[in-house]
Amino acid sequence: MNEILPLVQKPGRYIGNEVGAIHKDHRDRIKFCLCFPDLYEIGMSNLGLQIIYHRINRHNDALCERAFCAAPDLEQLLIEHNIPLWSLETFTPLKDFDFLGFSVGYEIAYCGVLDILDLAKIPLSCSSRKEDDPIVITGGPAILNPEPLVDFIDVFFLGDGEEAADEIIAIARTNEYKTNNRRGRLRLLSSISGSYVPSFYKISPGSAGLKPMETGIAEVIKIRSVLPLKNEYYPALPIIPNIETVHDRLSIEIMRGCPRGCRFCQAGYQYRPRRERVIDDIIKQIDESLEHTGYEEISLLSLSTTDYSGLEKLLSRLNSSLNQNRTSIAIPSFRPGTISMNILNALNNGRKTGLTFAPEAGTQKLRDVINKDITEEEILSTSVTAFAHGWDNIKLYFMIGLPTETEEDIDGIINLIRKVEEAARQYGRRKKIGVTISPFVPKPMTPFQWERQIGLEEILSKYRMLQRGLKSKIIDLRFHHAESSIVEGVLSRSDRNIGNVLIAIHNSGLRLQAWSEYFDYERWLQAF
Incomplete structure (x- = not known):
C-alpha cells in the first residue's frame, strides 16, 4: 500500500486516521x-x-x-x-x-x-x-x-x-x-x-x-421505522474527513419523514411516519459536536426542515449560543408558506448561503396532480421576503415529464421563474436565481410508480424550450443529465433480470456511473 498511494490523486481518500475514526482490536x-x-x-x-x-x-x-x-x-x-x-x-x-x-x-x-x-x-x-x-x-x-x-x-x-x-x-x-x-x-x-x-x-x-420457499419465512416484509429518534443514535463526535467533501459541514438530523405526501417522492413514503427529535437533544448534540470538530456551519436536515414544529424555538436557542463563535446555520430546502419572519430573522444572523425552494411544477394544475401543496402566491411572496431581507441567491428546483404535463406546464415554469426574476431585480443587481431542471423518474412504492417516463428526445426538447425562454444574466439554468435519468428510470423499476445488465456494465470497465465524466450512455444501451 505504501508503494501505490503516492501514485494516486487524493490519497486522503484511502488512508483513514481521521479525527473521530474508531479503531478496535x-x-x-x-x-x-x-x-x-x-x-x-x-x-x-x-x-x-x-x-x-x-x-x-x-x-x-x-x-x-x-x-x-x-x-x-x-x-x-x-x-x-x-x-x-x-x-x-x-x-x-x-x-x-x-x-x-x-x-x-x-x-x-x-x-x-x-x-x-x-x-x-x-x-x-x-x-x-x-x-x-x-x-x-x-x-x-x-x-x-x-x-x-x-x-x-x-x-x-x-x-x-x-x-x-x-x-x-x-x-x-x-x-x-x-x-x-x-x-x-x-x-x-x-x-x-x-x-x-x-x-x-x-x-x-x-x-x-x-x-x-420454507416455512417460517415472512410472506410480507414491512419497512422498519424507529420510534422515537433517540439521542443515542447520533454521534457527538462525527468523523471529520481528510479531504473536502460535497457537504463540508456539521449535519444534524432534526426530523425523519415528511407530512406532505408528494406523489413522486419515494423518501416521503419510505420514511413514514414523521418523527421529530426533541429540541434539547438537538442542541446537546450540536454543542458537543462543535466542541469536538470546529465546524463553522451547521445543516439542519430532514426531508422538509421548515415543517419541523419547533423550528422557530430551535433557531432562537441556537442563535443565542452560535453568534459568539460565528457559526452559521443552513437549511437545505425551504417550503414556501412555512417560512415565518422569525425564521428568516434567525437565519439572518449567520452567513447567507442562499435559500432553496422546490416548486417542482410551473402551474397550479400540475402541482395539484403531484400533491405539491404550495401556491404561486406563496412561492413569490417567500422569494420577495428573502430578497428584501438580504438574501442574494435563491435556488429553484423543477421537474419535467410529470404525469399529465403539457406544453402549458413548461410555459408555466418559464413564467414563474420570470416572476421571481422580476422580484429579484427590485432589490438590486447582485441577486441571482439558480434553476435546476430534472426529468421525472417514476419510483417504486410511490403513487406514480407505474407512470410513463418520457424518452430522451422528449426530455431534450423540453430542455431546449426552457433554454429559449429563460435567457437572463441573473438566471443560472442547469439541467440534470438526461441520459443518466433514463438509466435511473430503468433500474428503479427493474426486476432481477437486470442483474445481467449490471454484470455487463461492470465487465465492460465502466466505473463511477453517477459521475458525468465517467457515464457512458452508449455502453448502457449496448448492455440493455
Missing part, C-alpha cells in the same frame, strides 16, 4: 465494514453512514470500519499489484470481515456495489460465495425495490437501520449463529424485522410477487 469481535458505493468525498457526506458506524461501534464485542469505491487510478494499481481493497481504519482486506454493509442511496450506484465486491476479491454472485466469505448486507433509499441486486446481495434491510444493526449483532454473537453454515446463518438473519433474504424466496408463476 479485531480479536474476538464481530467485524463489520460499511461500504459506500461511490467515492470517499460523497460517502463521507452521508449522515446515515456515520449513524450506523457509531451505532455498531457502541458494542464492545463488535467493530465497524469503512470502505469506499476506488477511483480509476487506484483501481488500476490494485489490479496490477494484486492487492485487495481494504478498510480505512486498519487496512484490513474486506474479505476478512464477517459482514459487509452497503448503503445505496441512488440506483446508478448499483454499479459501485459490484466494483467494491470485485476489488475485494469477493464473488459477485451470492451463489458462488464460500462459507468464510462475508455476509453482504444492503440498505438505503435505493433498495426499496431490491430485485435488481438480488444476485449480489445476501440480505436486504428495508427502512431505518439503527435497531436492525443491534439485532444483527445480537444474533451474530450466539453460538447457534457461530456454529451454523452459511445458509443457516442467513436463515437466522431472516428473522429480523425488515429483512429480505432473496435465497429463501422464489418467483411464483402466474402471480405477482415472491413466495417463501
Whole structure:
C-alpha cells in the first residue's frame, strides 16, 4: 500500500486516521465494514453512514470500519499489484470481515456495489460465495425495490437501520449463529424485522410477487421505522474527513419523514411516519459536536426542515449560543408558506448561503396532480421576503415529464421563474436565481410508480424550450443529465433480470456511473 498511494490523486481518500475514526482490536469481535458505493468525498457526506458506524461501534464485542469505491487510478494499481481493497481504519482486506454493509442511496450506484465486491476479491454472485466469505448486507433509499441486486446481495434491510444493526449483532454473537453454515446463518438473519433474504424466496408463476420457499419465512416484509429518534443514535463526535467533501459541514438530523405526501417522492413514503427529535437533544448534540470538530456551519436536515414544529424555538436557542463563535446555520430546502419572519430573522444572523425552494411544477394544475401543496402566491411572496431581507441567491428546483404535463406546464415554469426574476431585480443587481431542471423518474412504492417516463428526445426538447425562454444574466439554468435519468428510470423499476445488465456494465470497465465524466450512455444501451 505504501508503494501505490503516492501514485494516486487524493490519497486522503484511502488512508483513514481521521479525527473521530474508531479503531478496535479485531480479536474476538464481530467485524463489520460499511461500504459506500461511490467515492470517499460523497460517502463521507452521508449522515446515515456515520449513524450506523457509531451505532455498531457502541458494542464492545463488535467493530465497524469503512470502505469506499476506488477511483480509476487506484483501481488500476490494485489490479496490477494484486492487492485487495481494504478498510480505512486498519487496512484490513474486506474479505476478512464477517459482514459487509452497503448503503445505496441512488440506483446508478448499483454499479459501485459490484466494483467494491470485485476489488475485494469477493464473488459477485451470492451463489458462488464460500462459507468464510462475508455476509453482504444492503440498505438505503435505493433498495426499496431490491430485485435488481438480488444476485449480489445476501440480505436486504428495508427502512431505518439503527435497531436492525443491534439485532444483527445480537444474533451474530450466539453460538447457534457461530456454529451454523452459511445458509443457516442467513436463515437466522431472516428473522429480523425488515429483512429480505432473496435465497429463501422464489418467483411464483402466474402471480405477482415472491413466495417463501420454507416455512417460517415472512410472506410480507414491512419497512422498519424507529420510534422515537433517540439521542443515542447520533454521534457527538462525527468523523471529520481528510479531504473536502460535497457537504463540508456539521449535519444534524432534526426530523425523519415528511407530512406532505408528494406523489413522486419515494423518501416521503419510505420514511413514514414523521418523527421529530426533541429540541434539547438537538442542541446537546450540536454543542458537543462543535466542541469536538470546529465546524463553522451547521445543516439542519430532514426531508422538509421548515415543517419541523419547533423550528422557530430551535433557531432562537441556537442563535443565542452560535453568534459568539460565528457559526452559521443552513437549511437545505425551504417550503414556501412555512417560512415565518422569525425564521428568516434567525437565519439572518449567520452567513447567507442562499435559500432553496422546490416548486417542482410551473402551474397550479400540475402541482395539484403531484400533491405539491404550495401556491404561486406563496412561492413569490417567500422569494420577495428573502430578497428584501438580504438574501442574494435563491435556488429553484423543477421537474419535467410529470404525469399529465403539457406544453402549458413548461410555459408555466418559464413564467414563474420570470416572476421571481422580476422580484429579484427590485432589490438590486447582485441577486441571482439558480434553476435546476430534472426529468421525472417514476419510483417504486410511490403513487406514480407505474407512470410513463418520457424518452430522451422528449426530455431534450423540453430542455431546449426552457433554454429559449429563460435567457437572463441573473438566471443560472442547469439541467440534470438526461441520459443518466433514463438509466435511473430503468433500474428503479427493474426486476432481477437486470442483474445481467449490471454484470455487463461492470465487465465492460465502466466505473463511477453517477459521475458525468465517467457515464457512458452508449455502453448502457449496448448492455440493455
